[in-house]
Amino acid sequence: MSESDRDDGVSRRRVLECMTWAGTGVLWTISGGVPHALGIMGEAQAQQAAQQTKSLTFLQLSDSHVGFDKPANPNALGTLEEAVAKVNALPQKPAFAIHTGDISHLSLESQFDDADRVISQTRLDVHYVPGEHDFLDPDQKFYRERYGRGSKGAGWYSFDANGVHFVGLVNVVDLKAGGLGNLGNDQLEWLQDDVKHLSASTPIVLFAHIPLWTVYPDWGWGTQDGAQALSYLKRFGSVTVLNGHIHQVMQKVEGNVTFHTARSTAFPQPAPDTAPSPGPMKVPDDQLRTMLGITDVTFKQNEQRLAIIDSPLKT
Amino acid sequence: MTLSSTARSACLAAALGAVSTLGLAAAALPGFAQSAPAAGAVSIDNFTFTPQTLTVRAGTTVTWTNKDDIPHGIAATGNGFTRSKALDTDDSYSFTFTTPGTYKYFCYIHPHMVGTIVVEAATGSNATP
Numbered sequence: 001m002s003e004s005d006r007d008d009g010v011s012r013r014r015v016l017e018c019m020t021w022a023g024t025g026v027l028w029t030i031s032g033g034v035p036h037a038l039g040i041m042g043e044a045q046a047q048q049a050a051q052q053t054k055s056l057t058f059l060q061l062s063d064s065h066v067g068f069d070k071p072a073n074p075n076a077l078g079t080l081e082e083a084v085a086k087v088n089a090l091p092q093k094p095a096f097a098i099h100t101g102d103i104s105h106l107s108l109e110s111q112f113d114d115a116d117r118v119i120s121q122t123r124l125d126v127h128y129v130p131g132e133h134d135f136l137d138p139d140q141k142f143y144r145e146r147y148g149r150g151s152k153g154a155g156w157y158s159f160d161a162n163g164v165h166f167v168g169l170v171n172v173v174d175l176k177a178g179g180l181g182n183l184g185n186d187q188l189e190w191l192q193d194d195v196k197h198l199s200a201s202t203p204i205v206l207f208a209h210i211p212l213w214t215v216y217p218d219w220g221w222g223t224q225d226g227a228q229a230l231s232y233l234k235r236f237g238s239v240t241v242l243n244g245h246i247h248q249v250m251q252k253v254e255g256n257v258t259f260h261t262a263r264s265t266a267f268p269q270p271a272p273d274t275a276p277s278p279g280p281m282k283v284p285d286d287q288l289r290t291m292l293g294i295t296d297v298t299f300k301q302n303e304q305r306l307a308i309i310d311s312p313l314k315t
Numbered sequence: 316m317t318l319s320s321t322a323r324s325a326c327l328a329a330a331l332g333a334v335s336t337l338g339l340a341a342a343a344l345p346g347f348a349q350s351a352p353a354a355g356a357v358s359i360d361n362f363t364f365t366p367q368t369l370t371v372r373a374g375t376t377v378t379w380t381n382k383d384d385i386p387h388g389i390a391a392t393g394n395g396f397t398r399s400k401a402l403d404t405d406d407s408y409s410f411t412f413t414t415p416g417t418y419k420y421f422c423y424i425h426p427h428m429v430g431t432i433v434v435e436a437a438t439g440s441n442a443t444p
Binding site for chain 1: 361362384385386390392419420423425429
């Protein structure tokens, strides 16, 4: 996972240049097995894609950081409300949503309350995985109490929709000094067992907060044992990995696996190696909403592609 | 009566102060005698602990202050000292190191951030600034 990923800096950078600053939503179309990013689309294109697929469309929200109020975005709750308005205006209502973590900024009950109040306005069933910002309360219990019902361990689980197998993973607990995101042995064993009965033609969607692939280890953007998790999925024709954490769109296709990260609804972060640290990036006010957004994903039966549309709050 | 009691208290406080000052002076190398009660500071800025390695004498209270726009958390690698709560912008966390040793720590929110506190014996001849 590490060396080959790190060596393809040129193509990754090009992907970044092409994608990071462009759109706001990702439309995922799952068709047959190999997830495919249609790229950044305008709303007319998104509508067209949605009409063409007539199958499973779901939404990805990420990194709401409710409670964040620093210069990079003094009102993260406000931009989450804008994202929800955008969701509610989608031409095709998604079947459900996933949220790839950092719901809150500091794991305060009031922040989770605010997030729930706003996100519930989508009237979508939301499948959450936690970010590291969701486990900051002293007892690390608020996330699990609210979102962890029926999950295993720190909150991992799987479910099926339209023949697609979805797996929500937790890679933000028990982090080790000097390390990256961490799944841990219990979760890895569970994952191996969870997918072993599935036929190889079952499309798989893995979602977790921190990228499962090594994006930029100097900033901790990767998962220590992510490659181990992916090794259990080698026999599947279509694996899509959806992450957040890095507050920018990034995509990579490697064999049968498509990796994609979504924008935050709260604040942008710099592209790897373009700033002294990965901290919140202050951009001119009129650019902020072009760097925040939502993602939707459409799965089309009997096709090999997932269509991913990243839609910014503002183009 | 009241006055003399107050006076006695003041004397006692002064005496205690003198004792603790003496204690410090005795414990310190000459170069440390002028420095304030043992305190050390680590600043967290741009996802980096500065200084990366801080060397202090036993009994020193080390204070970490978060200057980033994102929370950080201090945890020992192993169980060397008590973990901080999440530190929001401008929040601080202090811990008094009484036992000599090398304490490696990291940010439990961003574990690629690591640092070290070296605690030297208060009266050791190897105590260096």
